[in-house]
Amino acid sequence: MNRFFNRCASVRRSKLNLLSVFAALAMAVSACAVQPPPAAKLPDQAAPAQPAASTEPIYIGVSGPLTGPNARYGVQWKKGFDLALDAINGKGGVRGRKLEYIFEDSQSDPKQSVVVAQKFVADPRIVIELGDFSSPASMAASPIYQRAGLVQFGFTNSHPDFTKGGDYMWSNSATQADLSPALAEFAHNTLGLNRLAVFYLNTDWGKATYDLFQKHAQKIGAEIVAAEAYLPDEKDFRSALTRVRDAQPDGIVLISYQADGAQIVQQLATTDLKVPIVGASSLHSPDFLRLGGAAVEGVYIRGQFSPEDPRPTVQAFVQAYRAKYNEEPDFFAAHAYDTMNIVAALIEIAGPDRKAIRDAFTKIKDVPSVIYGKVTFNPETRRVANPQFVDLIVKDGKFVTWDGSQKAGR
């Protein structure tokens, strides 16, 4: 090896500098990494580690995007979590201890989410983990959580295989198996649309939703005349819209997120195609209204909660959200809010113990929820059974419950 490294004369000064810089770097990393001693191998310890009288907060780990292209979803999560914690800790917390979360930015990137996972499993304070956002980031970390016996509560993970990663993987995300038929029935049966043009986000979520949507639409007798898949970074829909126009649909279905959904509707407004638009529940967001402006007026959404819903859970959430953030709540924030409440219910039963929390998923029943009404987990699928849907329409720049009038009247 000498011959190779000796090929050129040495430059001593810079070498020393470099080595010391490098050594300092290495030391700093290890210093950072040295958490409280890794007594974290908790899975087999049944009893809570600390005495019940402890006043230390109970910590929840969150792995999600705070920087990078998906950062906006992480920001929405935080709003939902904070709102739920305000209420939970305002009432004295859980088992007399405050609930807090540690949010580690993963950029929704698998090589960072696995590192974050290792950080959480090694930290004995963390009793449950929430996230990550995208499937590649979440499912790459699953083996680590499963092995360490820390619940990975992937609350936005609709990927059908997510909860199959192990018995520590749980999710309260509606799967496409529920969402897609509901969307198809809304478009065809309720709104009476027969020739559908579908735009869908070409991610694991959008693709799976579309596949099931298409099957169900055919079953109930609706024709899909155009299907346009697009990638998350797509912005230019004009060419695709021209194609869709030529297919002469009588309705457009959006299996989209807020920003891309708003773009499609806006760019659609510049064409002469004027047909009703029906969106999936993910469009239920003030961002969709803000980005879409006047163009999104009259868009139908098969939502999962309505801000006007008189249920006290929904009203408590909507009122508190408006008061705290001075904006309308969205689907992602509502989901995060629900999730934190489920976590509180779990810890209430199980105490701050990793394995007991996993077991508590089968014990909690009818936890009040903004999105589901009441949440009970199915121990087989490790998901929530029977999500509910409400029909919304954008009216005067707001989401309101659709009263069944002005059918297909855009």
Add this chain to the structure above:
Amino acid sequence: MPEFTLRTLADQLVNGLVIGNIYALIAIGLALIFGVANLINFAHGSVYMIGAYVGWVCVTWLGWPLGPTFIVVAVACAALGVLIERLGLRRLQSEARIAPLLATIGISFALDQLVQLIFSPNPQSFPSPLPATRVMLGGVSIGALDALIAVITVTSAAMLFAFLRFTRLGWALRATAQDREAAQQMGVDVNAIQALTFAVAAVLGGIGGVMIGMYFTSVYPTMSYGAMLKGFAANLLGGLGSVPGAVIGGLLLGLIETFGVALLGSTYRNLFTFVILIGVLVLRPTGLFGARRAMPPEPLTGTFVANSRPVRVPRFVVIGGLVAAVLLPFISSNPYLLQIFTNAWLFAMLALSITLVTGTAGQMSLGQAGFLAIGGYASALLAMRLGWPLELSLLAGAAIAAALGTLLTWPVFRLRSQYVALATLGIGEVINQIILNWEGLTNGVLGLSNIPPLSLFGLPIIETSPIYWFALAMLVVAALFQWRLMQSHLGRTWRAMREDEVAARAFGVSLNRYKALAFIAGGFIAGLSGAFTAHMYSYINNETFAATTSILGLTMVILGGMGNMSGAVVGAIALTALPELFRPLADARYLIYGVVLLLLVRFRPQGLLGTV
């Protein structure tokens, strides 16, 4: 319905021309900078994004009309352009070309994050203040904004043409682009000209940003990367450094994309673009309009590889480091630390493969993540569908990555210097698109889940420490293999080829075969890393090995020192650990990362351990 198709055709033509106009504006800026400074400016996309934000602030916050908005955007972007030239280029002028390239990557990181911190990561609504009415012109429907975009692009291009053609300053600029030294000897202040070039390029980029903001009715911090990719592609299509080429390349790109989408759908947009781009490059290696511009006479060394003395790492340090690495799990059983280093070893393998292809053989590769992806998918599929034992599927995955990746890169072999870099970027994109669209094999966006975990001779390797050792062992074997290659006759031939292709050929070296050998060896190592990653993650899809991974790998190599194997490992450790080190900074950590990268380049432009 013949009239119907005609209308569709006309509408798609307008769609393509409008977006093509904006690509052209970005491409002109890149072409100017490339012509004068011989630099691929990675920060150009960020300038375009900041231009869009400045315009958005003027229009939606201040309620200004478009005229003053464009003036403010132009002034702000010009200032930003001059600043980038100062920070990223001027001080690094005497260093290797690679240093400014890395500096612009650092600047673009920092700028993107800064905007995200100020304006939040949420996209902002940018309603066009123009009327939404559309007029029918001979059966073609054209909106006010479409017309404005066309008018502004044509005006800008005409003004630029007049400036370059008829003013003394423009002559000085062209003279600098033709021959910097000669221009300097004739009394041209080349530094001032260079700053001017950056300013002009930034103004064009910024105006393009404002218009795209209105066209897509929103601005968002991450809009820079995609725009840059399109700018590069348009440039390559037209011929690097050619301004008319950039305009026509941009328009062509817009049309190709639009009709590609019209034929196949949006998901195929980039596949279509890059396949055509590579096709054009193979037929006309200098782009469509670069023919009369001779290839830069300098060999690649002058362009990319710094003249520096590498740091001599004594053998005891290498061995000491290795021993420390092996013993690490005994010193600290913290899985967080071990996972960071496991990632570092896997990235070090990617960096080794890049340093071999780029540093030793002189083929600048920006598509090396494609090899990771092929390796990962091949190994996962062999283990899942055919039930191969893991050690076999890992090796087979690596071999398939080497073979398939090299085959796909074959058309690039006749290209030189920067063209290779951008064409490999395109190939990386093509591989990604194939994975996305070949659903029967790869399961498309749903990806492959439940990939069998790592194991060795039937023993599962699932705990953190054994995975760490496994990755380290693979790295050591790969490094020894590569080191032997570099010591051999083959290594000398690669270096000869890197130093001077013409001379190497004169000595009877078959360039294509030796380039292929470099890609095969490098591809094998990268493929092994990708295969290992797939089994470690248990789930992969098209996003797992994203194109930005290639850029990250190259950054590691440049940071450590081109062609320097210890440098590649050090660079990989540094860039894996730094973002973790900055974790307490939360939202600001990638901003700081960009600034640190910039400072490292500023004070150590030939890489931490120097270029071999």
